[in-house]
Amino acid sequence: MIVEIGHFALVLSLSVALVQSVLPMLGARRGDQRLMETGTIAASGGFVLIAIAFSALMASYVTSDFSVLNVFENSNSRQPLLYKFTSTWGNHEGSMLLWVLILAFFGALVALFGRDLPATLKANVLSVQAWILAAFLLFILLTSNPFQRLDPAPMEGQDLNPILQDVGLAIHPPMLYLGYVGFSIAFSFAIAALIDGRIDAAWARWVRPWTLIAWIFLTLGIAMGSYWAYYELGWGGWWFWDPVENASFMPWLAGTALLHSALVMEKRAALKIWTILLAILTFSLSLLGTFLVRSGVLTSVHAFATDPARGVFILAILCLFIGGALVLFALRASALEGGGLFAPISREGALVFNNLFLTTAAATVLVGTLYPLLLEVVAGEKISVGAPFFDLTFGPVMVPLLFAVPFGPLLGWKRGDLLGAAQRLYFAAGCALAALVGILAYTGGTKILTAFGFALAFWLLFGSLTDLFSRAAFLKKGWRTGLARFVGLPRSAFGTALAHFGLGVTLLGIVSVSSFQEEVITTMAPGSSVEIAGYSLTFDRIAQRPGANFDAQAVHFSVRRDGVVMTEIDSSKRFFPVRQMTTTESGIWTHGFSQLYVSLGDPSADKQSIVVRIWWKPLVTLIWIGAVFMAVGGAFSLADRRLRVGAPERSRRKASLAEA
Amino acid sequence: MTRKAKRLYSIGAMLVVVGAAAGLVLTALSSSVAYFQSPTDLVKNVPGPTQRIRLGGLVEEGTVKRDGSSHVTFSVTDTVDSVPVTYTGILPDLFREGQGVIAEGTLGPDRVFVADTVLAKHDETYMPKEVVDDLKARGLWEDGKGLVKKPEETVSAAPVGAGS
Amino acid sequence: MVFWIVAAAMTAVVTLAIVWPLLRGRDEGAHAAPDHDVEVYAAQLRELDGDLERGTIAETEAATARAEIGRRLLRAAGRAQSPEEGGRAVRSFQRPVILAAAVSIAVMLPAISFVFYDTVGAPSLPDRPLALREQPQQKDLDLAGLVEKAEARLKQDPSDGSGWDVLAPIYLRMDRQADAAEAYRKAIELNGPSASRFGGLGEALTEIAKGEVTEDAKAAFERALQINPSYLPAKFFLALDASQEQRAADAETRWTELISESPPNAPWMRIAEAGLADARQRLGKPAPATASGAPTEEAGVAQPGSPPGVASGGDSLVGPDAAAVEAASQMSNGDRQAMIEGMVETLAARLKQSPDDVEGWKRLIRSYTVLGKTEEAKAALADARRAFPQESAAAREIAAFAGEIGLSGEEESTSR
Missing domain, CATH: 1.10.287 (Helix Hairpins)
Structure with a gap:
């Protein structure tokens, strides 16, 4: 029954979203408080309903209820408990449910914490938010329903893709979605402003913190994903310029630009129209990312089950929202008031510089990601755009920006x-x-x-x-x-x-x-050693280690420097019988900020030796530590008293007016 | 400087940046992309020695040879022609004979493909998209059935609802 | 029923909550937006003063900032007072309009939800968490119950081809082979022929004949192959048939073909290899080299269903039959039974004709033991003893082997 209650709650949330997408906006147009208030309730209620649906799906995963098709296809009763939880979003349907859960979560936050927003703005924002929600709920229910049932239920499931059986899955997708979907708030605010034809003073105060929250999560999400791919794929790479990675990187670049332009808007009331456009673009890129990842139009190393029918549906959503938003922008932008003036050499100027380069960089990534698609459609030719392209384009665009960064905060406003x-x-x-x-x-x-x-x-x-x-x-x-x-x-x-x-x-x-990275690929047998970056790696032994739902073949290495044992590294290959798949568990030793990375290849024909690939990666962890710094910086900025969301409380209103 | 002149200058500066970026993009697109080709394409039209190619097809049965170190040779076939490939490094976990594969690299003068990257399918149901499209275009693949010459794998009617 | 109550309650709560504000009598009227702007700017001014006090902003900076905010504040205040800007909106709907909206929501929201859910949901299907189903009697009850339900449905509407399609393999697994054969025939009749349906029919017939591929079964398999020439299960059974009928040359080609076409991890691989070896032996050819497919690591993976003696017996003990049993344990019950029994029958029949095959007897005895058929194993041991002279090397080997696998001679003598 739990499953079906979850299913029903999901359907009910669609009806609620439909109500929410009409009534509050109608109320805002007529200034009718009663209609506008329905938005608050619908947004909170919708979130609760989707949360019920999500919990129901999670419950079926945890109890291995294989009468749910999605559970049967993506989990196995012998999986460790953590992976039973994370399997919930380790597949297309479940992750879409997580996606709308987070979307509804942000909508509910606006509903609950937006008490001090101008009522019309809040009502419009909630309606726009509900449009997105309704579109994606419809997408889930029609093309990717996680609650599809199987009768009779099979006795055993087909297991989660072994590559996803990792703690990374517990952290990376929720973070990434909090980032992706968080930008929907900025988008909804932009559309609300365009519909209303005015930008309230509270607008800028709201958009920046919300963008900042989304940006913090996206930063951490991307960094986490990068580290996960780094240790899980066993290729020692931390960024492949893969379409799926670009799909998350483009919103990050645009979101970073939005963060900075919103700053100008808040402090100086300038760049208003540009900020609105950026808010639209940022979320559009998030939607584009969703489309690219799930439609199967691109080849990627980060797989997702793909289905062309879904791709068409998401493409329709994409065109509707991006196209609609841009048309609305073209029609209404001129009606918005321009802002303050500033000299080219000023904080504002620096932030414009930042925006110019960040959006250009995002555009080069966009071209590199979409060009193969376009070329295939237009000329029928198949090409792939890889790291060399991005090294040649993205790199040079970023250099002047990075050079200019320290100047920005030192320049005065105006x-x-x-x-x-x-x-x-x-x-x-x-x-x-x-x-x-x-x-x-x-x-x-x-x-x-x-x-x-x-x-x-x-x-x-x-x-x-x-x-x-x-x-x-x-x-x-x-x-x-x-x-x-x-x-x-x-x-x-x-x-x-x-x-x-x-x-x-x-x-x-x-x-x-x-x-300064060093790499050695060689064949090793028990007892043999290899030298890398001043360390000597000895192949001690190979052992079988069965796991809950896999068998592992682990190789034990000891690392010596000048004859002294520094550490021991275990690197293994896991074989998952249910899916007949092998995964690589690289052995990593972190020394200071650097890492020694050992990955196993195939054993030789006589099983006496095995191919081993070893990297010395100096200061590699700084790549991700830097991202943590960025996120912490964002959190500091968020905690700034002057950035706290919302306008002052109503009770103080009289006094403040007198003061002024 | 009048306001108008200022505005013109700043717009001009932006155009310079955007133009420079566009120039970079165009040069990079002409020089650093890899073209997807099937073994048949590669046998018919031999590309230049520096042209990067993504060679896609199936790993031919019985051709994978490891010389005891990290050096591997195998053949990529589209069931019509096949091209020998050499690769140094660790093959992806899912690299198997008879399965889809994409090798990226250049064609050497001896008509042996030198790969620097080998991508294999990512999970059980995944085939590189280019490979499927190519096989489909030549009638060697059917949606829902897979490779036409390949037999069904299931024993008997599978338990209800199996398959993804 | 409980489900519908919960669903109705959820719907009622949500609908009421949304309709509630609409039922409130008077509209308070929204705050005009410019009014709100004044508040925001005033607050900014206060924060600026705070910053100045704490010394986090320079005097000059504060002055310019104050001037800027002050300008905006004045502009916002001006707008708030001017009637056409500040007084925008607040043309609230009349009460009847609002009531009509409330009523339409109260009707539409539940209606849309229930109709939509009815098209996508399965309200009558209970949860089936694994823990609940692992209790065996429960499981059997469940399966039996489900089959009963399906049967009842089919009794009402016997022309439901997909129903027969679903039921047939379940019958096969429940060892109701006659019903399975009947269901497959119905499915073929209603849904048209297909390789898997004919294959299933053949399997059912084979199982009815206790593992022997009868003429009817053979015909079914041949039909399956006509429809899909690469349908491997049918090929498997036809090869088995050839082995059973001791058409060695035919069996050899069929097994060879099957092996070459099967993926290396196919569940029947071991059996096929054993069959091929057997056929070659009969033809007097050398047995093929070691297992052509399945890499050895996979062979080492103990299958949960395989008897411990097989999995841990070490290389010397794991003969082709044991391997076949192990491989077969990956298959469904029905398939497994059919294959193993088919193999064993073949072997037994062959040994009856040419009993001077020590290895053959050993394989047969081990097969019976592995299958848990102790009586047959003992009988086979007795037959083997009779086949060789008392003090011959072969007899000693048989005796030693019997001891090895736990069929001791003493037990043997008492049972005789």
Whole structure:
């Protein structure tokens, strides 16, 4: 019965979403408070209903109820409990349900915490949110229903794709969806503003924190996904410029731009129209990502069960929302009021610079991802666009942006002093120069690009901290006053510094790995050793280790440096009999920020030896640590008192007016 | 500088950036993309030695040979022609004889394909899309049935509702 | 029933909650948006003062910011007061209109939900968590119950071809072979011929004949092959038939063909290899080299259903029959039974004709043991003893073998 109650709740939530997509907006047009209020209730109720549906599906997974087709196809009774939970979204249908759950969750947040929003804005936002929700609920119920039943029920399921049997699945998709779907709020606000024909003062105050929340999760989600692919695929790569990765990266780039332009809008009421356009584009890219991943139009290393019929449905949703939003934008944008003026050299100017480069970068990624599709449709030719393309296009676009990052926070609003900012960056420039010279000397002048890469990373690292230190004025006022001032700095200043610092950290990791990584592929037998990056790896033994639903063949290595055992590494291959699939569990030893990565290949014909691939990856973890810094920076920014969502409480309204 | 001039300058600057990016994209597209070809295509039209190719097809049965180290040779076939491939490194977990595969690399002067990347299907039901399209176009594949010459794999009528 | 109550309750709660605000008498009227802007800007001004106090913003910066916010505040305040901008909207709907909306929601929302659910849902289907089904009697009851239900449905509407299609393999698994054959015939009649239906029919007939591929079964398999020339299960049974009828040359070609066409992990691979070896032996050819398919790691994976003696017996003990049993344990009960029994019958028949085959007897005895047919195993052991002279090497080998697998000679003598 639980299954069917979940199914019914899902259907009911569709009806509720339909009501929600009409009534509040009607109320907003006529200023009718009663109709507008239905939005709040419908949004919260819809969320509860979808949560019931999701819990029901999860319950069927946990109890291995194979009368549910989705459970039968994607789980197995012998799976460990954690994977029974995560199997819920380890497949197309279940993950779509998670997708709408999060969409409804964000809608409910607006409904509950938006008490102080202007009522018409809130009602419009909730209606737009309900359009998206209704479209995707319809998609789920018609083409990818997770509650389809099997009668009679089979005794055993077909198991979760072994590659997904990992804690990564517990964290990565929920994070990623919180990011993807979180941008729907910015989108709904943009559409609401366009429909209403005006941008409230509260608009900018709301859009930025919500975008920030989505951005934090997307950042962490992408980083998590990257690390997961890094250790699970056994290829030692952390980014493949694969279409599925690009699908999540494009909204990130656009979302980052949105974050910065919303800042201008909030502080200076400028760039309003651009911000609205960016909000639309960001969520459109999220939708595009959903389409690319699930329609099967692209070849990707990150598989998802695909079905052309679904692709057509999502494509229709995509065209409806993106096309509709852009048409609405074209019709209504001119009716919106423009904003404040600023000089090219100013904080605003810097943020425009940031937006220009970020959107251009997003556009190059978009071209690289969609070009093969277009070419196939137009010319029937099949090509693939891989890393070389993105190295040639995305890289050069990012370099000027990264160079400019430290300047931004040092420039004043409206009119900035570039020279003054440059003077404050002397120290950072010195560090960068030292890094440049140091690397050139270390490599004997052979790796010029690497040296510049390191210099840029150090420039970012120290440049982003410069603002904090110069504002605290440690040098001028002594460390005691300086410390007091430092602590008193607004949290958003820390947020900016940390996020930009994180960018530098990530860049340092990328440059280091791509220039100084070492790799050995060789055949090893028990007792043999191999040298890499000053370490000596010895193949100790090979052993069979059965798991709950797999058999593992594990190889035990010991790592020595100058004859002293530093650590031991286990690397294994797992065989899953249900799916007749093998997965690679790479052995990784983290030493400082660097890693030694061991991945097993095929055994030789006589089973006496095995192919082993070993990488030394210097500073590789910085790539993901940098992303964590960025997310923490975002959280700091979010915690800034001045960014708290919502307008002041009503009770204080009279007093505040008198004060003004 | 008047406001109008300022605006013109900033728009001009933006156009320069966007134009430069577009230029980069175009050069990169002409120089660094890989073309998908089937073994038959590759046998018919021999590409230049630097042209990157994605060779897609099935791993021919009985052709996978490991020389005891990390060096592997196998043949990729579309059931009409086949092309020998050499590869150094670890093959993907799902690399198997008779299964779909994509090898990326260049065709050497000796007509042996030198792959630097080998992608195999990602799960049991997955075939590289290009391979399926190509086989379909030549009538060697049917939707829902798979490879036409390949026999059914199930023993008897499977339990109700099986299959994905 | 409980389901419908819960569903109705959910619908009622949701509908009421949404309709509730509409039923409120008077509309308070929305706050005009520019009014709201004034609040936001005023709050910004207060925050600015706070920042200045804490010293986190420079005096000059604060001054410009204050001027900027002040400008916006004035503009917003001006708009709030001007009637055409601030007084926009608030033309609330009349009460009858709202009531009509409330009523239509109260009707439409449940109606849409129930109609939609009715098309996609399966309200009568209970949950079937595995824990519940693993209790054996429960499971049997369930299966029997389900079959009963299906039968009742088919009694009402015997022309429901898909119903027969579903039921036939279930019968086969429940060892109701006669019913299975009948169901397959019905399915063929109603849904037209297909390889799997004819294959299933053949299997059912084979099982009725205790593993022997009868002429009828053979015809069915041949029909299956006509429809789909690469339908492997049919090929398997036809090859089995050839072995059973001791057409060695035919059997050899059929087994060879089957092996070459099957995927290496096909469940019948071991049996096919054993059959091929057997056929070759009869033809006087050398047995083929080791297992052509299944890599050895897979062979090492103990199947849950295989008897422990087989899985852990080590290489010397695992003969082709044991391997076949192991492989067969991956298949459905019906298939497994049919194949194993077919194999064993073949072997037994052959040994009756040419009893001077030590290895053959050993295989037969082990097969019976593995199948749990101790009586037959003992009988076979007795036959084997009779086949060889008392003190011959072969007899000693048989005796040693019997001891090895636990059929001791003493037991043997007492049973005799």
